[in-house]
Amino acid sequence: MPVLSVITAVAPGMHEHLPETYESLRTQELPAGWEWEWLVQCDSMDEDHRAQIRAVLPGDEPRLSYRASRTGGPGVARTMTLARARGELAKTLNADDRLAQGSLMRDIHGLSQPDVHWAASRVIEFWPGGGQRPHSARTPPAGRVTSGELLSSYWSPTDTGLLVHPATLCVRMRTLLALGGWMALPASEDTALMLALDAVSDGWYSEEVGLLYRCWDRQMTAQPAHFEPEERNARRRIIAIRAEALRSFKDSFRIRGAQRS
Template identity: 50%
Template sequence: MDAASAAASRRIDVVTAVHAPSAPYLPEAYTSLCAQELPDGWEWHWVIQEDGTTDGVAPHVPDDTRVTFRQGRRGGPGVARTMALAYADGTYVKVLDADDRLTPGALARDLAVLEGDPTIGWATSSVLDSLPDGSTVGFPDPPGGPIERGDVLEHWKAHDFLAQVHPATLFVRRDLLLALGGWMALPASEDTGLLLALDAVSRGWFTPEVGLLYRKWDGQATGQPAHLDPAERDARMAVVEARARALASFRWHRS
């Protein structure tokens, strides 16, 4: 193994999709990344992919050699994240939305799980909504520990398309992410689609410690009226479920 390959094998690529309205929050996300402590020899690399080619994002991108910034034509956050994989060569990929923040220790906890158990393909953690007034709101969490294949789909179907774990906290093996084609080509719920695809082919993990502060604000995509359109929502959920069930039916899984 050459030096470049050896370095990449101990790297976590943090992938962020961003558009101009959310760009002012990038410095806070960066601060939360810089606060992460990793085991000796491990490093993070932040890949920021703009969903578009505006002049509104670059001024907020930190000047740091560990940060890569790219732009591309608009296609939504799933397309932006998938395009970011072209610049991600580490063993693991961590999702971090532009307006969210990691909690101290989040990366190290995720890394310890997947390094410690090769049968685990992905990990998630507890999350708190971060409200505009500075307060936070939590949610009922599942028990900490492994999540067996199919458990997320079963829960999601039984609870009005709400998973028991949050896809915004995803930490995943890069090879598995690539094998599934990245994020789904949907106008929304692309991260849920990926989560259910992962659930169909690999065991996962839930860490009960809070790993993410999920910002709630007027400009976020999930708060827009189009996100709640019932016809589109039904169509999104139908294709998300169909993909997960098709993957499960092939009986292929990551061992």
């Protein structure tokens, strides 16, 4: 039976929305014959932090697997889950976000297309008090996203960011492993992975909403350190340089969209 591995990194003190995250996963419908597993990783070995997360997690074994690792940021925590992942596909799910209905079904459909190695979807931001708005009006057309399209839009003088939101990423597990998981960065590691994938393979974009993205004062991307100019510019540059290097070696990867037998 094919498995989709849903991967959630939890920073210390960021566990309070996990029950909502789980509920959005529990109610997902998958194609016949598929199942999901939820790999939750605490980004700290501190026993108090580990216990706080354990206290809010549901009793859904064996579909739920919970572990902890030394603090290294969300990219390190996510990469550590790959040691126990069983899935043919890997899906990122932040600890404070919620999947929209049908999200996993659409991801699996997109990744069933020939030579497609990643899938993403539209995002709705939701705010304290119940307000909602689209994350961005600038997205690719629905369907196949040609390799290199994201990089060309990201590495531009206007600094308008990615055409797709990396928090919606679903990827072939073997391709994720071949690229080394998430990049070792203090932030933007999901953007780095998305651009690495774009450099070596085509993707698939769904115009239907795939993720409800929580915007609140404690999220990591709302903190002043995330926008400190020197570090931010360095992150952007190394992300783009790496993607360009991967693109130059694309033929060496010989990635093929072999379909599930």
